[in-house]
Amino acid sequence: xxxxxxxxxxxxxxxxxxxxxxxxxxxxxxxxxxxxxxxxxxxxxxxxxxxxxxxxxxxxxxxxxxxxxxxxxxxxxxxxxxxxxxxxxxxxxxxxxxxxxxxxxxxxxxxxxxxxxxxxxxxxxxxxxxxxxxxxxxxxxxxxxxxxxxxxxxxxxxxxxxxxxxxxxxxxxxxxxxxxxxxxxxxxxxxxxxxxxx
Amino acid sequence: xxxxxxxxxxxxxxxxxxxxxxxxxxxxxxxxxxxxxxxxxxxxxxxxxxxxxxxxxxxxxxxxxxxxxxxxxxxxxxxxxxxxxxxxxxxxxxxxxxxxxxxxxxxxxxxxxxxxxxxxxxxxxxxxxxxxxxxxxxxxxxxxxxxxxxxxxxxxxxxxxxxxxxxxxxxxxxxxxxxxxxxxxxxxxxxxxxxxxxxxxxxxxxxxxxxxxxxxxxxxxxxxxxxxxxxxxxxxxxxxxxxxxxxxxxxxxxxxxxxxxxxxxxxxxxxxxxxxxxxxxxxxxxxxxxxxxxxxxxxxxxxxxxxxxxxxxxxxxxxxxxxxxxxxxxxxxxxxxxxxxxxxxxxxxxxxxxxxxxxxxxxxxxxxxxxxxxxxxxxxxxxxxxxxxxxxxxxxxxxxxxxxxxxxxxxxxxxxxxxxxxxxxxxxxxxxxxxxxxxxxxxxxxxxxxxxxxxxxxxxxxxxxxxxxxxxxxxxxxxxxxxxxxxxxxxxxxxxxxxxxxxxxxxxxxxxxxxxxxxxxxxxxxxxxxxxxxxxxxxxxxxxxxxxxxxxxxxxxxxxxxxxxxxxxxxxxxxxxxxxxxxxxxxxxxxxxxx
Numbered sequence: 001x002x003x004x005x006x007x008x009x010x011x012x013x014x015x016x017x018x019x020x021x022x023x024x025x026x027x028x029x030x031x032x033x034x035x036x037x038x039x040x041x042x043x044x045x046x047x048x049x050x051x052x053x054x055x056x057x058x059x060x061x062x063x064x065x066x067x068x069x070x071x072x073x074x075x076x077x078x079x080x081x082x083x084x085x086x087x088x089x090x091x092x093x094x095x096x097x098x099x100x101x102x103x104x105x106x107x108x109x110x111x112x113x114x115x116x117x118x119x120x121x122x123x124x125x126x127x128x129x130x131x132x133x134x135x136x137x138x139x140x141x142x143x144x145x146x147x148x149x150x151x152x153x154x155x156x157x158x159x160x161x162x163x164x165x166x167x168x169x170x171x172x173x174x175x176x177x178x179x180x181x182x183x184x185x186x187x188x189x190x191x192x193x194x195x196x197x198x
Numbered sequence: 199x200x201x202x203x204x205x206x207x208x209x210x211x212x213x214x215x216x217x218x219x220x221x222x223x224x225x226x227x228x229x230x231x232x233x234x235x236x237x238x239x240x241x242x243x244x245x246x247x248x249x250x251x252x253x254x255x256x257x258x259x260x261x262x263x264x265x266x267x268x269x270x271x272x273x274x275x276x277x278x279x280x281x282x283x284x285x286x287x288x289x290x291x292x293x294x295x296x297x298x299x300x301x302x303x304x305x306x307x308x309x310x311x312x313x314x315x316x317x318x319x320x321x322x323x324x325x326x327x328x329x330x331x332x333x334x335x336x337x338x339x340x341x342x343x344x345x346x347x348x349x350x351x352x353x354x355x356x357x358x359x360x361x362x363x364x365x366x367x368x369x370x371x372x373x374x375x376x377x378x379x380x381x382x383x384x385x386x387x388x389x390x391x392x393x394x395x396x397x398x399x400x401x402x403x404x405x406x407x408x409x410x411x412x413x414x415x416x417x418x419x420x421x422x423x424x425x426x427x428x429x430x431x432x433x434x435x436x437x438x439x440x441x442x443x444x445x446x447x448x449x450x451x452x453x454x455x456x457x458x459x460x461x462x463x464x465x466x467x468x469x470x471x472x473x474x475x476x477x478x479x480x481x482x483x484x485x486x487x488x489x490x491x492x493x494x495x496x497x498x499x500x501x502x503x504x505x506x507x508x509x510x511x512x513x514x515x516x517x518x519x520x521x522x523x524x525x526x527x528x529x530x531x532x533x534x535x536x537x538x539x540x541x542x543x544x545x546x547x548x549x550x551x552x553x554x555x556x557x558x559x560x561x562x563x564x565x566x567x568x569x570x571x572x573x574x575x576x577x578x579x580x581x582x583x584x585x586x587x588x589x590x591x592x593x594x595x596x597x598x599x600x601x602x603x604x605x606x607x608x609x610x611x612x613x614x615x616x617x618x619x620x621x622x623x624x625x626x627x628x629x630x631x632x633x634x635x636x637x638x639x640x641x642x643x644x645x646x647x648x649x650x651x652x653x654x655x656x657x658x659x660x661x662x663x664x665x666x667x668x669x670x671x672x673x674x675x676x677x678x679x680x681x682x683x684x685x686x687x688x689x690x691x692x693x694x695x696x697x698x699x700x701x702x703x704x705x706x707x708x709x710x711x712x713x714x715x716x717x718x719x720x721x722x723x724x725x726x727x728x729x730x731x732x733x734x735x736x737x738x739x740x741x742x743x744x745x746x747x748x749x750x751x752x753x754x755x756x757x758x759x760x761x762x763x764x765x766x767x768x769x770x771x772x773x774x775x776x777x778x779x780x781x782x783x784x785x786x787x788x789x790x791x792x793x
Contacts, residue, residue, distance in 0.1 A: 062366030
């Protein structure tokens with residue numbers, strides 16, 4: 001029986017919600033029971049956002065427990081650290097190394113994400129992905145949400161098949177952006193697979 | 199029938215549609231807004247839907263439907279129920295013919311609300327039943343049950359979901375098309391439908407007797423449950439039940455009680471569930487409602503049970519519960535181990551603060567900046583209101599001195615004017631807020647001869663709650679084109695001395711409009727009109743040239759999230775910039791240009 005808690009985190013506007021919707025729909029396609037929850041409302045305006053996807057039966061809370069997540073997909077280094085308490089001791093982190101700087105007057109002017117990435121590498125199993133490099137061929141970092149899904153599938157940590165997730169992307173993404181999204185997904189998949197082989 | 203993966207709010211809508219609801223009305227408010235939006239995706243004959251001008255209007259539209267024998271649902275967030283409480287309190291006395299369900303969504307935290315009020319208290323105050331779902335699946339069933347109970351006892355009933363139920367997704371098996379209930383229509387009977395002291399006296403007696411019956415009825419309701427048989431019991435309600443269940447699923451021997459209908463208290467059920475219990479922990483959010491109900495029950499029946507919860511300090515008085523606090527508090531109460539292997543978080547770098555801010559290119563930023571510039575050097579009070587523009591309080595704009603509740607900005611600015619004649623009193627309200635509860639405030643200010651400036655921040659939508667239409671947009675929920683109600687004409691008809699409409703992105707014109715209004719007496723109004731960029735998504739971009747001297751003026755004055763400093767020079771994030779150009783207008787070296 002499949003049982004997986006997946007947390008996706010980032011900053012409002014990064015496209016975390018689409019990623020969580022595709023994971024939830026893919027898990028249902030494979031026949032699993034799914035629950036999920038998103039940040040909605042005022043907090044979305046440039047604040048930290050999280051999505052919780054819970055796959056499996058015997059699920060009560062819509063939110064993942066502290067130390068309960070099998071996989072943390074972080075669109076931003078400091079958001080990975082902010083939510084690390086949700087990760088299981090032997091859980092896996094996929095993290096974007098490119099930081100989103102906080103608005104200039106709320107402090108953290110010298111924040112660059114490097115200390116966060118170093119900390120994550122020292123404390124847990126993780127795959128660090130550079131969204132700028134990964135998305136350069138597609139012309140916008142907006143494709144990162146689908147690319148990182150590819151990476152999650154590639155590592156095997158998501159527990160869902162490449163075909164199912166690809167089909168769900170085809171169903172979800174508007175047709176005019178589909179080609180680039182599928183290419184981004186494949187590029188992410190390769191990075192994930194490479195990590196798994198190592 | 200098919201499985202639909204929907205939000206709790208969607209489940210509530212599907213439940214109401216499955217129950218053949220004939221009328222759904224409401225006013226947007228997080229976390230309740232998606233109920234009506236989901237229902238609107240299934241248009242069919244015999245079901246009327248509307249976004250109302252405010253919650254009071256929505257409640258009264260629903261009441262009339264229920265008087266006709268139709269099934270009516272009205273939706274709002276918890277503070278909306280305050281606005282609608284006048285009709286609700288009277289309606290509780292009058293009663294209904296068709297089923298009427300009032301959905302009032304509570305927001306523990308609070309996550310995006312002014313208060314942590316508890317709608318279960320409102321149900322008790324109004325003496326009407328309340329259902330408290332612990333999951334989207336339960337909400338789907340409960341809303342259908344709520345219609346049945348409402349018709350059986352001829353009373354409005356409340357469904358009280360909380361944010362984590364409203365916004366949680368689950369698979370709901372529901373019909374794909376819906377059939378509205380057939381109803382008799384309104385039958386005149388003044389002794390029944392016209393509230394008078396004598397009717398209220400008679401019905402008050404009836405209601406108190408009836409509520410005891412409902413409590414008995416609820417005692418066999420399927421969402422009031424008990425499992426386990428230990429002497430120490432845990433009792434929970436709403437989503438707190440789900441958090442507690444997450445911990446207690448590993449401890450099936452523990453007596454675990456769920457209360458799905460907190461009011462009227464299911465007394466026989468609780469007496470039976472508590473047989474042999476010596477100590478009980480109440481795990482709930484917002485107020486100690488179940489805890490106080492239990493204390494009453496224990497006093498009434500002279501039971502020897504210790505009650506723990508918020509009043510005893512075992513459960514926090516404020517804020518949300520979660521699985522973490524459930525595990526900690528319940529394991530402490532039961533004296534059992536609660537251990538989860540966790541990642542070593544010692545010496546983790548402190549994540550930067552990310553307070554919510556107005557979007558890059560938001561016209562509200564320009565409006566606030568124009569008023570700030572025009573008022574520089576003058577004593578002025580800035581009264582804010584409820585909407586995205588409450589975020590005008592953040593540094594560096596710092597343009598919201600007060601924010602109380604929907605519509606209060608206008609009336610409070612008037613109050614400040616009467617108390618301090620030396621200061622210029624300025625109010626800010628959005629377009630939707632103006633229609634919901636701002637108009638009466640302007641009438642009051644004109645009538646009482648105030649000197650003040652009313653600023654309407656008109657972005658042609660209800661932005662904060664997800665871009666719902668309102669009376670000024672020219673369309674309603676059914677998307678039929680309707681006449682736009684003109685804010686200018688309303689203000690002129692009320693007798694506002696001067697009404698100016700400006701584009702806030704035209705900074706010079708906006709600043710001079712404010713200065714002009716500040717020079718004349720009476721009530722003046724400025725309508726800052728520019729559409730919400732989250733809808734129009736302009737593709738213009740601003741760029742910084744080599745002329746930038748790094749003075750930081752753009753960053754220090756307007757706080758746009760697209761602006762930052764790199765190597766001592768301003769940079770603009772092209773992913774965020776919408777090309778509004780506000781920054782270019784205050785750059786002293788003319789380094790910022792448009793593309």
